Amino acid sequence: MKKDLLRLSDLERADFDLIFQKAKHLKQMQKDGIEHTPLKGKTLGMVFDKSSTRTRISFEVGIFQLGGVALFLSSRDMQLGRGEEIADTAKIMSRYLNGIMIRTYSQALVEEFALNATIPVINGLTDLFHPCQILSDLFTIMEYKGMFEGLKVSYIGDGNNVANSWINAASKLPFHLTLACPEHYEPDAEVLKTGKRQAIKGIDVYRDPGDAVKDADCVYTDVWVSMGQESEKEARSRIFIPYQVNSDLLRQAKNDAIVMHCLPAHRGEEISAEAMNGPQSVVWDQAENRLHVQKAIMEILM
Ligand code: CP
Ligand code: NVA
Numbered sequence: 688m689k690k691d692l693l694r695l696s697d698l699e700r701a702d703f704d705l706i707f708q709k710a711k712h713l714k715q716m717q718k719d720g721i722e723h724t725p726l727k728g729k730t731l732g733m734v735f736d737k738s739s740t741r742t743r744i745s746f747e748v749g750i751f752q753l754g755g756v757a758l759f760l761s762s763r764d765m766q767l768g769r770g771e772e773i774a775d776t777a778k779i780m781s782r783y784l785n786g787i788m789i790r791t792y793s794q795a796l797v798e799e800f801a802l803n804a805t806i807p808v809i810n811g812l813t814d815l816f817h818p819c820q821i822l823s824d825l826f827t828i829m830e831y832k833g834m835f836e837g838l839k840v841s842y843i844g845d846g847n848n849v850a851n852s853w854i855n856a857a858s859k860l861p862f863h864l865t866l867a868c869p870e871h872y873e874p875d876a877e878v879l880k881t882g883k884r885q886a887i888k889g890i891d892v893y894r895d896p897g898d899a900v901k902d903a904d905c906v907y908t909d910v911w912v913s914m915g916q917e918s919e920k921e922a923r924s925r926i927f928i929p930y931q932v933n934s935d936l937l938r939q940a941k942n943d944a945i946v947m948h949c950l951p952a953h954r955g956e957e958i959s960a961e962a963m964n965g966p967q968s969v970v971w972d973q974a975e976n977r978l979h980v981q982k983a984i985m986e987i988l989m
Pocket of ligand 1: 739812950
């Protein structure tokens, strides 16, 4: 049966381990210049409803390196954008392609796509989740810290798609997750409720970022204004000021804490230039790992 990647809560612990193992192997092969083309002759359709730099490039380059090709499909230019039904589109695409990656607003749309497609569907970000991002962030944490057991990951800022996927991950892997979010900007209530019930080492939500990052091994942030929230920019920019990841905040984490950001970053907003460019920042490795982890996901699913 075909498998999709729609949200991290659908994965088993063994799936995470398989993806990390494969990504490590693929990364090493690429560094050693070894050609590896298990997806020769295969095609990935990439449907974009929102902007992207990392996701688009890493999927496109990733499938090329694995021997296949990607098609960039802006939903604006597809009949989907003119009202063709999602179910019909998914069925048609399944007749041409070997996999679909979608970045859009509604998680329900991605799930409907997956239900009607006979090929794997990968969630490349919705308003609710960003599973590929967090898989590659977890892989980066493994590279730096060697294991999840005993780690404290602190997410500071907006309770958005990235935060929700972190909550999903904490239900499957043994790290302690803390979040600090302003009032009314907490993660999705349902995701948080389930996450707290299932978390292996616990999930704690604080108001004060200092409380969340105390002794953290990893301090993570994301933009204050996600795609689709542009009209809220002014209010958010004011409300989130105390939630900046900067040197003062980092002093409260462990000395060897790593600083992560899924990018794009806005220096001076959710992260100071000093924290972003400083010695604790691993953001460039984190971004590179999108490529290796996405290749692992595609090789496994396709
Ligand atoms: N982090 C991330 O998904 O980046 P893009 O929006 O550039 O794809
Ligand atoms: N939360 C951000 C992530 C971008 C990769 C957004 O949805 O815009």
